[in-house]
Amino acid sequence: MVGHHYVEQLAASPIDTQITVIGGETRPAYDRVHLSEYFAGRSPEDLALTSREHYIEIGVEAHFGDPVVRIDRHNKNVITQAGRQFSYDKLVLATGSYPFVPSVPGRDHDSCLVYRTIDDLGSIKAQADEAHIGVVIGGGLLGLEAANALQNLGLETHVVEFAPGLMGVQLDTGGSGMLRRKIEALGVKVHTSKVTEVIEATKDSDTRLLLKFADGDCLATDVVVFSAGIRPFDQLALDADLKLGDRGGIEIDYHCKTSDSDIFAIGECASFGGRIFGLVAPGYRMAEAAVSQLGDDKQSFQGADMSTKLKLLGVDVGSIGDAHGTEEGAIAYTFSDERIEVYKRLIVSANGKTLLGAVLVGDCSDYDTLLQYYLNGIDLPTDPETLILPYNAGATPALGASVLPATAIICSCHNVSKGDIVEAMDAGYLALGDVKVETKASTGCGGCAALLKNIVDDQLSERGLEVDTAICEHFSYTRQELFHLIKVGNIESFDELLDKYGSGRGCDICKPTVGSILASLWNDYVLKEKHVGLQDTNDTFLANMQKNGTYSVVPRIAGGEITPDKLIVLGEVAKKYNLYTKITGAQRVDLFGARVQQLPSIWKELVDAGFETGHAYGKALRTVKSCVGSTWCRYGVQDSVAMALYVENRYKGLRSPHKLKSAVSGCTRECAEAQSKDFGIIATENGWNLFVCGNGGMKPRHADLFATDLDDETLIKYIDRFLMFYVRTADRLQRTSVWMENLEGGLDYLKQVVIEDSLGIATELEEQMNNIVGTYQCEWKRTIENPERLKRFVQFVNTDAEDDQIVFVQERGQPRPATEAERLELSKATA
C-alpha cells in the first residue's frame, strides 16, 4: 500500500523519472486495511488499489511475483529470485512486514496459518472448509481482525493472548476488559494469560489440532491463525549492510533516507526514531516525504500520531495518544457503563489543561473531538469529564469548529486540514456535498463527517450565509418536513397542504414533490381529480415525453424475464403503431414515438396481453435487473431471477424522491451489476449480501456492503426499512447515495436505523411498506378502464386532427423524429 502510494505520488509529481516496481506478491498493491472484507463478499479485484494496466498507462514498469533477493549497492542494482537484474539511481524499500510466528512446536502443521496477504486468506478459507473451530493466537488489533475473519467463515472462534488483556498496546485495563466483555457477547471465546507451549496433531478426534498451554489447559481446534504481531521485512537491508534500528527495521532519517543516501525506506519496514509505524497513514506520510526528496520542495517526516479508531468484530474502539497514562502526574477520568457496555477514559496533564490520551470502547462518537483537543493542544474545559459523560448527564460541550486552528487535520484518511476546507469554501464550494467532492474530506472512512459538517456550518454562519432549505417559494420547508406535516396532519391533497402551510399557488417544483409524498404515504391513484394538477406530463400521461412531444412506452418486464408470446406482442404493437424499439439498460423494451392519443389503445393491447406499466415515467422503482442465476448458470449459487421477480413485484410503483434501481446477481461474478444500484443483492452460498446506495449515471458510485448472508425474509425486511426510511427523509431529487452521504453518521448510522432499529421505527417502516405493497394497482389498467380519465388522451379537444409538427423520417429501418431542417424541407415539399 505504502509502496503504491509512493508510485502514485511520484508519477503525479512534476519530477521526470522512470519508475520500476518490483513486487514479491503475484498481484499489484491492494487494500490490506479492509482485508477481512474478503470474507464478507469482497473479491481480490474489489480490494485492488491499482492494476497492471494502470501502471502501463502511467508509464510505470512493473514486475510481480519475483521478489528481490539481493541489493548490490556498489553497482547500484537489485537482483531478483529469478536472476533478473535492475539498476537504479535511487532505490525505495517498501517491503512491509511479515507476521511474527512464535516458535511453538507444531506451528508447521497445514492448518496453522498466518493472516497478512490475500493468499493467506485463500489458505485460511481452504482450511476452514469442513472445519468447525478456529483459534487466533494473538489478541492485538490484527488478531481481532483475524478473529473477525474466522467468525465470518462460520467457525467457532477463540482468541488466545499471552498478556492479561486484549489490545494491550492501545487500551488500558478497563478498556480492554470492556472490549473482552463485548466480543464475548458476540460469541468469540477469549483466553488471556495463556502461553501456547505446543500444537499437537490429533488422531481419532473430531478436531484436527490440540493446543497445550503452559498452565496445563488444553484447547481443541481445527485451524490456528497466528497474529502475534508483525516484524519488519529488513533482511534485504541487513544483507546489504544498511543500518537497522535497535528493535529491527531499516533505520531512516527525517528524509526517509537509510544509511545509504541513495536508498530510502518507507512504511512498516522502516524504523524512525527506533519506532516502527504499523499504520497506513504514517506510511503514506513517509512516502510523500520520500518523493519530495527527488524534487525541490523537500519535506520531512516528523514521526506520526498513532491514535486510531476502528471497528473490531463490530465493536467501536478508539485509542488516542498516551492511553496508559504513563506521564508523571497525569490525571485519569473514567466512565464505564456495563449495561450499555461503554467505556471511556481520559488522561489529562497534571494541570488539567491538556489532553494526553484517551481510550474509548463501545462508543467512539467523542473520538473526533478528543483527537482535535489532543493533536492541537487545545485548552480543555474546566471540567474535562463532561467530554465523556453521557449527554443526559449534562450537555457535552461540543468542540466549536471555530476554535480549531487552520492546520487541524479533519480527515486523516485524505489528510485534509480545516484550512483546506475553508479554502474550498472560499473558492465557492459552499454546500457540504460540494466540499466533500472538492477536498475529498470524509470520503474515506467517514469518521469525520459530523466534524466536517460542524466546520461547514460554522464557516457559513461566519460568512453571514444561511442554508436555505426551503423547497421553493411556496413552502418554507424541506421535503422531509413536508413529509412529516402531511403524515402527522393526515393531509390528503395539495390544496389542503398549501392552505395550512404554504403560500401562493404552487409550482412545478413543489407540486410533483407533494404528489410523490402523497403517493408514498397514501398510494392513491395518481390521476384522481385532486391530484391531476400535481403531476408532471410524464406522470399525467403515464409515459415519457420525448423531444418532439411524442411519448415512449415501457411495459414492465420484471427481472428481465419475458415469454416468447409476450415478446411477440411487443413486436406486433410496435409494428402496428410504427414505433421505434430499443432495448434499455434495464432489461426492458422501450417503444418510442407514440402520439398522446395513441397511448390508450397501445396500452389496451399491452394490458390485454398481460403487461403492466413499467413506471418508467415516475420517480419510482423502475426495474430489478437480474442475471440468469442458479437455474441455468454453471456458477450461480441462488435463484437470482426468482428473487428479482419477487423484489420487483414487491416494490413496483413505489413513489420515491428520485428513481430507484435494483439488481440481483446469482453469484459473486456479479453479472447483474448490483453494486451500481440503489440497492443491490448478490447471492452467497449462505444467502444474500445486500449492497446499498450505488448508482450509475453522471457520477457513478459503487454501492456499500450493508449486510451479509441474509435469509430471504431478513433481506426483504431490511430493504423495506431502507426504502421507507429513504422515502421519508430524503430531499427532493436526492438519490440514495447523496442521501446517505448527507445523513450524519453515514453508512453506520443507516445500519443502526435499519439493522439495529436505533430509532425504534422499524415496525412502522415495515407496516407502511406493507400498506403500499397491499394497495398496488397498475395505473394503466385503471386508466383504460375509466372513460372519464381517457378524455385527457387527445391531441386537441375540438378535432381529431393530428399535430402536423410531429414528423418522422426512416433510419436503419425504423422511424425517428425529423430534425428541424428535415421538417422544414418536408413541409415545403408538401406545400
Place this chain on the structure above:
Amino acid sequence: MSQILKICEQTDLVANSGICAIAEGQQIALFYLPKETPPVYAIGNWDPIGKANVLSRGMVGDINQRLVVASPLYKQHFDLQTGNCIEDSAISVPVYHVELAGDEVLVTL
C-alpha cells in the same frame, strides 16, 4: 380583423391543468384555474425553446405572483397573462383573449 370563436365546451377543460384546441389552424393551450379571476387562460401551444407543440401539457403554478406554465420539455416558465418567458426575456409565446360564456369557451383571434 379580430373575431370571437367558440373553441370548445367548458366540460373539455381540466381544472388546474391544460388542454389543447385548434382554431383557424392555430394550436392553442387552454388552462383552467377555477380559483383565479379570470379562470381561463390561453397561450400558443408551441414551445419556442423545445420546438414542439407541448405547452398545454405543462404544469401550472405561480412564480413571484405571476401565473405561469412550465414547459414539460426543458422546464422554462411562460407567463399565462403576457406570454413572456421568465428565464429569457427575449422569448415569448402568443397570448389570446379567452372567456367563459355559459358552457362555451370563446377565444378572440
